[in-house]
Amino acid sequence: MIAAAGMSFLGLVPLRARGETGIATARPQPRVAVLARWIAETIVAMGIPPAAVPELTTSDSIWQDMPLLEHTVDLGLTGEPNLELLDQLRLDYIFIEGRFQSARWEPLFRQIAPVIVSSIYTAERKPLQTAHSETLRFGELLSSPEEAQKLIGATDAILDEHDKRFSSAKSPVFVVRILDDRNVMLYCAGSLFDAVLAKFGLRNACRVASDWGFLTIGIDSLASEPDAWIIHFEPPTEGPLAANPLWLHLPAVKAGRLTSIPELYSWGGLPTARRFAELLLERLPDGLTG
Template identity: 30%
Template sequence: MSALPSHPTRRACLAAAVLSVAAGWPRSAVAAPPLRIAAIDWAMAETTLMLGAAPVAIAELIAFRRSAPLPVAPGTIDLGLRGGPSLETLALAAPDLILSSQYYGFLEPQLTRIATVFSRPVFVPGAPPLPKLFAALRDLAAQIGTPEVAHRAEARARAEFAALARRLPAGAAPCLILEIGDARHVRLFGSDSLFHGALTELGLVNAWDQASRFSFAAPVPLETLADFPEARLVITSAIPAQIARDIARSALWSALPAVRAGRVTRLGEINGFGGLPSALRFARVLTAALEAA
């Protein structure tokens, strides 16, 4: 005799719903199974977690777990690289919905053969992403049938930003938000970055008034930081041990005004291309660091 399935199938749930209506039971008495969601894009994966939904599969899962501000359910499937996910693994995960973004548009013809694709362009050069993330939160909640959850999550996020802003003193130094690439190069986050949006919510000023450069390399020479003598350096990346040693021995780094004045804050690794949970995590950690400075 074959074993009974441990979870009801969609067909079984539909049959139960039909029987319940026929028997005169309320339709709400039989809950539909949750949608199976797979995420290629990390910002959309965070958005799903913020809605209280657990993706069944996420691309680059190990790295995502390391940087994600919200816990990922045990048993989540790793889809491989975001830019080249395993389509076979994705199909075996049997998703109802695949979360993507414009970065992976070249995959969309293949993805749509597996399931419906939900894609939103969040990180666009020259455009602030935070409003787009709030909109994506509402849109995704509508897609999966939980709009009220999005309303509550958005209200909590805005309230937390406001509460954190009240903890900060007026007149704080402007911030340069950066990732360390190597001992001579950094990535700076401008007005079209997630971190800029969080700074604005906190009432802080971003000293870097240029756009971010959305590239894999850190494109800004270290000496550029000397052009902002009053700024606080806020580092949002992990620094490999060898690079940390190189920086410690760097005369250029030691000569930077912010370094000489002790205005350097290391926040640890925070995903600058994440969702609202990453923006909130950045705001929390930065607020605590500035209070302790």
């Protein structure tokens, strides 16, 4: 049942292979370990839950909202994965993030299983476009090209809704995560969220760029665009905002040009892009008119 839940993550179904009798049979799934969240959510959406991930049971685990297998193995810390345990799992592949995991771990991991190095957050700052091509690559590697195409098609179908909803929007948009009573994480060019805004024809009010797609700035900096809307991820509590004069005096907050959305992982892949797009369509008014 848990495996089926993973397959339904984006409404996809597992690919079937036909044996000599012509009867459809389930293809054995590749056994993979994944050390990056965006890669894991991509292959889960293709119906291939990873056999192992790091930091599965920590209190602030990034995997809590992902439908993994009941017997998915916890590899320990991301920075110090259990190599002996990896070796015991008889893996087909180990997937790692290219920008901060490959230099140290790739040589060691290659002694255990073939290593797939991938990154969509690069100096080119095209995470959505790169996520498309990497999803196709994963589909070929994991013998699931149809699932990869379905994931891309399902994501593109949502992203193509912009003509119906936001074609008349004039206001720019800030996308932020509240850090404390004075600072926010501001998503800029290079982020997946910026790429979705661009697909919807919405202008990011942040005018700078970053390879990782975010900046940490003071809350008062959000007053730099008086006509902007603010989209913010819901904080654990309303404490940082409810009685915060810096926040309450922002033009967008005073004018009611404010939308909160549920928590999303900052550096996700196509499933995160799709969910963010769905939330914008669900919670932003047509044309950003309040």
